[in-house]
Amino acid sequence: MLNYKSNKGGGPTVDFEKAIMDGYASDGGLYVPAYLPKVTHSDLNQWKSLSYKALAFEVLSLFIDRSIVSAVELRLLLDECYDTFETKEVIPLHQLETRDETYIMELFYGPTLSFKDVGMSFMVNLVNFFLKRKSEHLSVIVATTGDTGPAAAHFVAGKSNLDAWILYPKGLITKAQERQMTTLPHTNVHPVGVFNCPEGSDDLDVVISQLYADDTFKNKLNLSSVNSLNWGRIMMQTVHYFYGYLRIAKEVGAPVNMAVPSGGFGNLCAGGLARKMGLPIHYLVVANNQNACLNRIFTQGVFSKQPIHETVSSAIDILVPINFWRFLYFNVERDSTKIKEWMETFERTGQVIFDAETMAEYRKGFLSKSISDEQTLKTIKNVFDKENYLLDPHGAVAVAAADQLKAQLGGHPLICLATAHPAKFSETLERLLGADQISRAARHPSIEEAKVKCQKNYTCHYSHLHSAFKETMNTHWDLHHPS
């Protein structure tokens, strides 16, 4: 049986179900599998013609014990998740005509139009499956830079065993993203807009950690987490790397590069782990915007927190890429003592400088660039003019980074991950290209419909968020779950 433990080494070893239901490990670390399953070229050859869902079944079966989720149950869960996507393909690949073998992996056909749907749909449905089996109720709190919140809200909505509390930095996400959360009528979805977050959504994570650290409160509400420190989302996100590779590689073993717009490193952690499992990805490109913590890690060996910049790719305005700690664990021979020391040094001082040997190890197979807003917008315009194809600002960060690294990437096929539908960023795109030009590509019916609905309007100031939020959650609980 594949068990899970904390990358910091504390707390017990747990089974898959507990790792998912807990979210955080009890020592504040991130759950990691006790070993990484290996995938051979012969496995990959057999998987080459599978649909996304069928491939997901194969990959997830490596991580989930059948005694916990049976084959039939896993297939049903995958149907429930991915039949809600707009295309039957789930994750289509669009080839750019005017470039050498460049494909856009369109990860935004889920119900809330971002790549968060890919992992969150599975996470929430899986948590709900476990809760129903045990007749339990759970509350989750998530902070969002704009896409996690809508995805969590959508998949939790109407599920009677779950409540979702969602904190978002007011004014720092797009109106479309805000409406995706606030127009849901379901009484188990609670979005809260927080004013005056000095460091954007990273501030909200601080408050959430404080709430989780309060055992009485945590136990009363049965609090858990579905943010990207939950292993379930990382595991699910490995699948699109396998899928993209198998669709594009001329034969199993041929080099394919992938460029990924990154903030919290959840998506790329999954890509890095897929490669360690045996998927022959050539280079993974860590594409940052001006908030370039990952870029500093991969080019200078420094993990440091710097002031936030507001950018046009706001979903990756993230200062602390928490999933890097999970990935690093697999690069230091699973030495949890080292991980614990680094994580604690970072919490204490806001900076860790890695030794040359460690850096050489985790950098293998990665390249990185930090992209300015100017470069992002130029890339959108360039691709739109030449290809009549509209990238969202995050997909554009990936394409721009790959452009800058062209020489190092060699002439191999390239997949750029497009993580959001342009309709979520239509204001920026209209300003750039003119409203008539982009009208069709930057509209989506679900975004348009939300414009004419009533919005829930819970708000709070960051200065008193902790106490106010806790009281609201408590009151809601007492009203709806009288003991």
Ligand SMILES: *Cc1c(COP(=O)(O)O)cnc(C)c1O
């Ligand atoms: C969350 C998000 C990302 C970043 O993913 P990480 O796993 O945090 O690196 C990129 N693009 C969009 C549109 C997102 O919503």
